[in-house]
Amino acid sequence: MYFNYFRNSANKSNFGDDSYPSLSQFPLLDAAINEAQANIQAPRGLIQNAALTAISVVLQGLVDIRKPNGQVAPTSLMLLAIADSGERKSTVENVFLKPIRAFQAKQGEEVKESQSVWKVKYDTWMVRRNGVLKAIMKKASKGLSADEEEKVLLALEKEAPAKPKEFKILYEDSTSEALFHGMYENLPAAGLISSEGGGVLEGRAFNDLSKQNAIWSGDSITIDRKTAESFKLVDARLTVSLMVQESVFSKYMAHKGGVSRGSGLWARFLICRPASTQGTRYVSTHVPSWYHQTQFASRLEHFLEMDLICFRGNKKEKEVIGFDSEAARLWVEIANDIESRMCAGGILYGLGDHGSKLVEVISRLAALLHCFEGFEGDISMSTLQAATDLAKWYSNDFIKLFGENSKENDEEQELNCWLDSFRKVGKRFVKKNYILQCGPGKFRKKAALEHVLLRLVNNSAIRILNYPGGKTIYVDLCPWQGGL
CATH class of the missing domain: 1.10.10 (Arc Repressor Mutant, subunit A)
Known part of the structure; x- marks a missing residue:
């Protein structure tokens, strides 16, 4: 069977069609998205992005994907939604990220006491250290040997109390320096989130394009700092999710689009520009139900608890998810079909940056959907197919934005x-x-x-x-x- 990534099918959206892909085989995700859409009446693309963001944030530190070619890759996603003011971006984001924020806040409260204890111990340690340093300076000023004091100082350095680490998983409108240093000192798997992403795009977080690309690929990055100690971030995971207004995105692309596009940054993103729902959001006296959102939140909390266990135990190994034999064959056909579309006359001609990352993005989506829904064993052919349809929907908007x-x-x-x-x-x-x-x-x-x-x-x-x-x-x- 030869797979055609852009084939037409009675059960799937035609290429260029804006209808949303079916997620019915992922009942937990599908029900939560449908419920949020009915209650909030925001564009489905925004809701879909927020749900995928939450899933990526909680799972990226636990799971990697092994592709059929043997390569192991992260499952982190980068997502961008372009929507103007009044589309309820913040409301949508809060519905799906609220459980993560609440979990993070709870852990933050619990760590405050240990940080207070650490502060007392650290201040006491500093007094002892300063005393030894003064003794060394006094002897040095007199030309006397301070060998004994130096031994005491070396022993004292080993006794320095370690600052308690914080379970910080979300960074909102953060600079790259604050983001990467926070990931280095605390949890190395995080989400950079903004429902008004103009500040992030124009800020320093997106000046380090090479670092953003490297961390997406799972590579180590070195952060050189002039006024503080440099550090290396190893095996970190980062989900990026931005919601921006059309005018803000256009301005960014006019000023920095060539550099960011040339670096391959946007090729890594799932980008959508959904149609507005303004003018159709009618109200009623019906009291909305959030039953499915509660179930979705419970599933997020399950993975957050696992993240916390790994964090406290300093466990860095991740579960590696692969594809079953049927899905592996389909994956190869998808990869080859996408490659053929990048030649002259193909739908992805001139979009080689996007085409070269599509299979990677599909693989990540398949792994996240598989794990979040609690499916057993390796990734199935049907899950891979659904992930492909989802990526194809995003690909349509990428082509509209960046095509000829x-x-x-x-x-x-x-x-x-x-x-x-x-x-x-x-x-x-x-x-x-x-x-x-x-x-x-x-x-x-x-x-x-x-x-x-x-x-x-x-x-x-x-x-x-x-x-x-x-x-x-x-x-x-x-x-x-x-x-x-």
């Missing part, structure tokens, strides 16, 4: 935004040569500029003209005003 058509739209938007600066000061006509000389860098080549100007003309955003007898070509920025 989206590049042309971005170019039009970029030049038109630049031309807006003239419109705002009441200037209607700009010489074409002026744009060639002073416009955005990518449009300072004649062919590139003419290509985007033609598209803007076709969209009635501008028109091209020259005065009778003149050779100078002008761009009319406000053709809708008529005249001339």
Whole structure:
């Protein structure tokens, strides 16, 4: 059987279709998502992202995936939802992450007492240490040997009380330095979460793109610091989940999109841009039930307890989940089919960064769904198929955002935004040569500029003209005003 990743099927969404993939074979997840959608009436994509975020956060420190090619990889996910203000992003996120926040807060309260005891012991230890240092300084000032005091200091260093570690699993709108240092000092599996992700995108957390990519792959990263001791983060796991407004994401991509896309960062993300539900969110006197959300929360708490046991026991080994024989054969067919789609004329042509990570993302989804639902043994063919359909749905939105058509739209938007600066000061006509000389860098080549100007003309955003007898070509920025 040859598997076609983008095949059409009566039971599955066609490529380019925005209908959501069925999750019915994952009853716990499906019921929680359906219930939240009915109660909150937010876009399903936001709800789906929040649910997958919660699952990834609690499971990534417990489970790795062994792919049929023998490679073992993390199960951490990166997710991005693009939705404007008023779509209830924060509400959706809180519903699914509330159990994790509550668990973290409870552990934080319990560790406060031990931290208070540690502070007293540490202060006492520092007094003893400072006393020895003063004795060494006194002898050194007199030119006397301080060998005995140095021995005492060395022994004292070994007695330094260790600061109690904190079970901190969620970091919200955090800088990369605070995030990575927190993971180094405390729990090495964490989630970077933001329902208003503009601060994270524009902040320092996403300046360290190479580190974000490395930790997604399970590689060690070294953090060099000027004012504090450097450290190495080994075998860490990080889930990233951002919800951003369309304008914020567009601004980020205009400024830093080339670098982040070129680094392969966005290829690792499950990206969705769901349609708004505003205007259809009617209220009633019906009291909503959260029965399935309670079950979902209970399952999260089960894995959080396991995370806590591993944390307290300093256990770093993870359970490795593999595929059964049928699923392994299907995985190979999926991988080969996706590869074939990256050649010229294929749906993934020009999106090799995305295509090269798709099988990895599918594998991670399959492992997370398998474990969260409590399925026994290796990952089955049906679970892999469902994970593939889910990844395919996200892939549709990635292609819409970053495919060839989206590049042309971005170019039009970029030049038109630049031309807006003239419109705002009441200037209607700009010489074409002026744009060639002073416009955005990518449009300072004649062919590139003419290509985007033609598209803007076709969209009635501008028109091209020259005065009778003149050779100078002008761009009319406000053709809708008529005249001339």
